[in-house]
Structure formats: structure tokens, C-alpha cells
Amino acid sequence: MRAARLLSHDGIAGVKLVEAPMPERRPGEVLVRLHRACLNHVDLYLCKGGSGITHALPQTLGVDGAGEVAECDAGDANLKVGDKVVLYPAITCGRCEFCLRGDVILCTRVRILGEQRDGTMAEYIVMPAANCFAVPEGWTLDEAAGLPTAYLTAWRMVVTRGAVGPSDRVLIHGIGGGVSIAALQIAKMLGATVIVTSAHDEKLDKAKGLGADHAINYAREEVLARVMEMTGKRGVDVVVENVGEKTWGVSLRALVRGGRIVVCGATTGGTPAADLQRVFIRQLQIFGVTLANPGELRDMIRAFTANGIRPVIDSSYPLDQVPQALERLAAARQFGKVVVEIN
Numbered sequence: 001m002r003a004a005r006l007l008s009h010d011g012i013a014g015v016k017l018v019e020a021p022m023p024e025r026r027p028g029e030v031l032v033r034l035h036r037a038c039l040n041h042v043d044l045y046l047c048k049g050g051s052g053i054t055h056a057l058p059q060t061l062g063v064d065g066a067g068e069v070a071e072c073d074a075g076d077a078n079l080k081v082g083d084k085v086v087l088y089p090a091i092t093c094g095r096c097e098f099c100l101r102g103d104v105i106l107c108t109r110v111r112i113l114g115e116q117r118d119g120t121m122a123e124y125i126v127m128p129a130a131n132c133f134a135v136p137e138g139w140t141l142d143e144a145a146g147l148p149t150a151y152l153t154a155w156r157m158v159v160t161r162g163a164v165g166p167s168d169r170v171l172i173h174g175i176g177g178g179v180s181i182a183a184l185q186i187a188k189m190l191g192a193t194v195i196v197t198s199a200h201d202e203k204l205d206k207a208k209g210l211g212a213d214h215a216i217n218y219a220r221e222e223v224l225a226r227v228m229e230m231t232g233k234r235g236v237d238v239v240v241e242n243v244g245e246k247t248w249g250v251s252l253r254a255l256v257r258g259g260r261i262v263v264c265g266a267t268t269g270g271t272p273a274a275d276l277q278r279v280f281i282r283q284l285q286i287f288g289v290t291l292a293n294p295g296e297l298r299d300m301i302r303a304f305t306a307n308g309i310r311p312v313i314d315s316s317y318p319l320d321q322v323p324q325a326l327e328r329l330a331a332a333r334q335f336g337k338v339v340v341e342i343n
């Protein structure tokens with residue numbers, strides 16, 4: 001089968017379309033014929049050596065994927081050949097203390113697609129049956145493939161940890177990336193007031209089209225001053241943070257007393273000044289998030305179906321153009337998910 005594999009740590013140039021061995025299905029597993037994959041920033045980290053993510057070479061890239069069931073156990077009550085499925089990307093051990101308490105995404109032996117095992121940029125993949133979720137009625141496979149990483153992470157940030165409600169004001173840095181857009185859609189679904197930032201007016205306009213209440217162009221406006229102006233000098237209840245060193249100081253100062261930062265990334269660096277006095281005097285809360293549990297995926301699919309929310313798609317590239325797709329992501333030109341069309 002064809003697969004987009006990372007052969008060496010030479011940046012995007014290390015990604016090649018190659019023939020890879022067909023995965024073998026065991027009982028309890030499902031062979032999925034993949035139709036769509038989606039890109040994430042972790043793909044770029046892997047190209048550069050992994051940023052601490054333990055992985056093997058060659059490595060098939062891709063955390064997010066959707067396709068159809070090609071083979072499953074004959075007695076599986078929930079799946080049959082031909083079913084359209086989206087993959088929950090974390091395979092967990094089921095036995096460690098975190099799995100036993102139901103927070104499986106904290107599993108000490110977690111293996112994530114495209115990170116600790118071969119991913120979704122391939123024609124086929126084998127997954128545990130429990131990782132296969134039905135694609136909602138009426139959704140395209142592009143939309144389904146856009147759901148796992150960005151939307152799951154955003155759901156845990158905004159709903160589970162951020163506990164955002166209708167009275168809350170939420171600041172989202174760097175609108176355009178998958179998590180930021182997902183956080184905007186989810187926060188608006190919950191009735192919150194949302195402020196977004198970007199250096200590009202066209203991204204801010206698109207965000208307003210998705211319901212953003214206020215937009216700040218940080219290339220020519222001072223973000224903190226504008227946030228304080230927009231909130232009557234009060235500050236926001238929640239900051240959705242994935243930028244890191246460049247925005248962390250503003251994030252801390254933009255928060256109201258008792259406010260919450262939810263952080264899922266640090267693209268500009270991971271060691272900003274902590275400003276601990278501000279954290280304890282103003283009783284701020286900081287939550288780290290990576291992906292979410294399968295139950296959160298189920299809740300999100302139900303909520304999105306009920307509220308008519310679909311993942312935002314930026315663009316599509318065929319499987320033999322994964323490097324070009326990665327270049328688009330690396331240049332931060334996208335607004336929404338970048339899709340890989342497999343077949």
C-alpha cells in the first residue's frame with residue numbers, strides 16, 4: 001500500500017510517498033481503508049526530529065484519519081464492512097492507574113497515531129474497534145478527518161478544563177490554526193463572548209464569519225490594551241493558549257482574577273517567564289491539554305450534530321503532495337484543517 005512516510009529527520013524533505021507493508025488485523029481490531037487524513041503541527045515536529053516525541057523511522061505520518069471499515073470481527077455488534085468511521089487517535093493500555101480511573105488520555109503507555117505508531121497518511125490502517133467512531137450523518141470524510149486532534153483538544157480546553165459558560169469572555173490567540181478555530185466554534189456554541197487575534201485581516205474576517213465578537217490584528221494593535229478596552233478593563237475569564245513565549249505574558253495579564261489559561265501548544269517556545277506572583281495573588285489557574293478521552297469525542301460529536309457545527313476545512317492535497325501540504329502548514333497560511341486525499 002502507499003503511505004507518506006518520514007524516512008529521515010531532514011525537515012519536510014524527509015517525507016516521501018513509498019510502498020509500505022499492509023498492516024495485519026488481529027481479533028478485536030478493524031482494518032480501515034483510509035480516505036482522508038489531516039495535518040497537524042506534530043507532523044512538522046516529527047520532521048525536525050520529534051521535539052521529544054519518541055518515534056521510529058521510517059514512520060507513517062498522520063494523527064487524524066477517516067475512512068471505511070474494510071475488515072472487522074464478524075460478531076462485532078457496532079461495526080460492519082463499509083461503515084464510515086473516524087479514528088480516535090490514541091491507543092491506551094486499559095490497565096494503568098489512569099486508564100482504570102477513566103482518564104485514558106493520561107495513559108502511561110499511550111500510543112498516538114503518527115507519533116508512537118504508524119499514522120493515517122496511508123491507504124490502510126489497523127485500529128482497535130473501540131477507536132472507530134461512526135461519521136455523523138451528512139458529514140463529508142474531509143470534515144470527519146478534521147475532527148480528532150484539533151477539535152478533541154479544543155473541546156477539552158474549552159469545555160472540560162476551561163468550563164466556559166455563556167457569561168464568559170474568551171481570548172483566543174492566533175486564529176487560523178485548527179485548535180484556535182475549533183475553540184472559537186465551541187466557545188460560541190456555549191454562548192461565550194470571544195476575542196480572536198491574528199496578524200492577517202482576512203483570517204480575522206473569517207473568524208468573525210464563524211461568530212467571533214472582537215478581532216485584534218496584533219501586527220498593528222497592542223493585544224493587552226485592546227482586550228482591556230473590549231472588556232471594560234476587566235479582562236477575560238479564559239485564554240486559549242497555544243503560541244507560547246510570544247503570548248504568555250499577555251495571556252497572564254489579560255486574565256480576570258481567578259481566570260483560567262488552557263494551554264495545548266508552545267509554537268514560539270516553551271519557557272516564558274512564569275510571573276508566579278501574578279498567578280497566586282490573582283489566583284489564576286493553568287491547565288495543560290493534549291487530546292481528550294473517547295467519551296469527550298462522543299460528547300463532541302453529539303453536540304456538533306445538535307448545533308450544526310462542522311470542522312472548518314482549509315484545503316486538500318493528494319497523498320503524493322504531503323510535502324506541499326506541510327509547507328502550507330509550516331508557513332501558517334491556512335485557516336482550518338489541511339486535508340490529505342488518499343483515495
Ligand SMILES: [Zn+2]
Pocket residue numbers: 092093094095096097098099100106107108109110
Ligand atoms: Zn493506560
